[in-house]
Amino acid sequence: MYRINENYQKLPGSYLFSTIAKKVAAYTEANPGRSIIRLGIGDVTQPLTGPVIEALHSAVDEMGKAETFRGYAPDLGYAFLREAIAENDFRARGCDISPDEIFVSDGAKCDSGNIQELFAADSKIAVCDPVYPVYVDSNVMAGRTGTYDPATGYWSDVIYMPCTEANGFVADLPDETPDLIYLCFPNNPTGTAITKDRLADWVRYARENGAVIIYDAAYEAYISEENVPHSVYEIEGARECAIEIRSFSKNAGFTGLRLGYTVVPRDLRCGDVSLNAMWARRHGTKYNGAPYIVQKAGAACYTDEGKASIRGLVAHYMKNARTIKEGLKSFGYTVYGGVNSPYIWLKTPDGMSSWEFFDFLLENAGVVGTPGAGFGPNGEGFFRLTAFGTYENSLAALERIKAL
């Protein structure tokens, strides 16, 4: 008799955002007239920009003619896109990354879930607490995390790195040495950025301790301050110890279009083995490329016109972030994030738990956010709001919160 992967049975509850979606659906059914403002899941709301739409239409036309039709894409992505990425996202910032170190994919979530496959089954992972759930859950499924303690919310074999008000939500180096270190900056969920010096500490630590950094830079476009690195490869030595994951979702609004990429430098080697070659093999075996039309849309983000249009999108959401942050502050809330990131990380009022505040906000204000505890025990007492709504909705949510 066949048996299942028992690791799946260890996963407590369902995926955070599925749980929230179910709660909101139940509320909507019970309160059919009530309007809901969704500032929970980090999903964009602005339409795709003109240059992207134009590129999509033009690529669709190509797919409709025999002379220009495209079948299977190259495993690692079309050269036109990988070259634009290497030039604009890396070389323009002084990072030495070449197109053959870039692997185009259908999104950062998939890549950050799949990347653990390259490592030994008993690898020890270190994650920030709170953390984007995919890093942990994908390692649970692979059997790396030991047992879950519902009392603490911790897995026995995971190294947690608390991100608290005390350390400014930037984790300190861990006491126990991990094999894999997941870092996300600008951070989801806390909205915090890391300085170059602090990131250099991490790169040095990884090299000295033989660890690999999985650097999730999905929110890079939101960096507004100097001295905040846009890529881990701005740090010397990162080519030997870091993988970087990027997304078109949050800068160009591609959540519904699906495009991302992962950088695996050729200098990242475990003994004789090139992790770049391993990831290429995985792509070739288990993946079949992002759609041509979507890759063309991605390339359109790197023209002058495309870049300008995307700056406009980011500016729109950052205006929301500032508005929400300043508004909440003026109502007496303690608020973090929102400067280099589209996420506002607020302290729940009156000692409410984060799920209590979720329910309170949904029932009394019709505003959906994300409970900090959903991201890990150190998220307890915090709550995430996103700037990805419309400006009108951001203002309306503020008014409703003010009236509480």
Place this chain on the structure above:
Amino acid sequence: MYRINENYQKLPGSYLFSTIAKKVAAYTEANPGRSIIRLGIGDVTQPLTGPVIEALHSAVDEMGKAETFRGYAPDLGYAFLREAIAENDFRARGCDISPDEIFVSDGAKCDSGNIQELFAADSKIAVCDPVYPVYVDSNVMAGRTGTYDPATGYWSDVIYMPCTEANGFVADLPDETPDLIYLCFPNNPTGTAITKDRLADWVRYARENGAVIIYDAAYEAYISEENVPHSVYEIEGARECAIEIRSFSKNAGFTGLRLGYTVVPRDLRCGDVSLNAMWARRHGTKYNGAPYIVQKAGAACYTDEGKASIRGLVAHYMKNARTIKEGLKSFGYTVYGGVNSPYIWLKTPDGMSSWEFFDFLLENAGVVGTPGAGFGPNGEGFFRLTAFGTYENSLAALERIKAL
């Protein structure tokens, strides 16, 4: 010091089609003037049909307006597509499959590579020999296959089910009991179909022996004969023992658009555990949905106009298949497949090995096919040609082969 997943190091050579691509690239560089006819990889060449192009343009327009913009898709796929699939691909054929048993994805290759994750690490897999390499390679990466013997081409812990001229390329039930049975019908690479009675034997066997059938029906649209099942769910009892994987690549020409789906029936349970729920959890954690515009394109394949346009595509390729098959036969080749499938499976002439014939055909006729040995030891002595070229190229390839 971190360590890699050593299973990757066990994989011999690179992925079959990457190897072929490299050989062809080397030949093209050495012979710049020479025209190449590619009948190797199963990639379509005809443009997307009118109804699909129209649906894409219209969905792109929706993505460009705030009122109709779509962000993250539902994890399992949009209801409009899952309902169209359930109705047309299953209920219309008397198969009891509901939309919530359908998981929309970016293609059958990804799904057939990922599906093994649901099962125990020491599950025993059974595959046909020859076989589509992804089934085996994805299990190699997961550590299920034991050691590779370069002398035989076999993995120590895989159950191989020979598909030979003697059994009409339809595997016999294995002596040793597997946990997972990969079946692909109409078959890639041999082009052979299975009858309802034979498939019923497999379903009975799986149920009696506690095995799960992974049924890859990517080539279903090419079935032209009666008594060949279009879905495993035409067989009674399959809902309790079979997962089916489907693709839009080969019927609607979506190889460059990326769309597929997997059916995991609610009746498929391992003790108390629903595999449907497990796959939903995997989708929710490691995947983020197929693009909205591509799902709309998929739905366009199920309108009356869409269906007619796709029948036209399939008819085009099947005309190629017939032409190649009859042509080769008239030149004295022994040829299989090509009736319920776009693949022609021919015996190499003069006792040539399949890679010898690959080189011979490339060098002397400029025709690229796929060596049978690339699909497994029992593929040795055979060679796969696809009907996915243009009609002109199919004829031209025949002329060149005739002249050898």
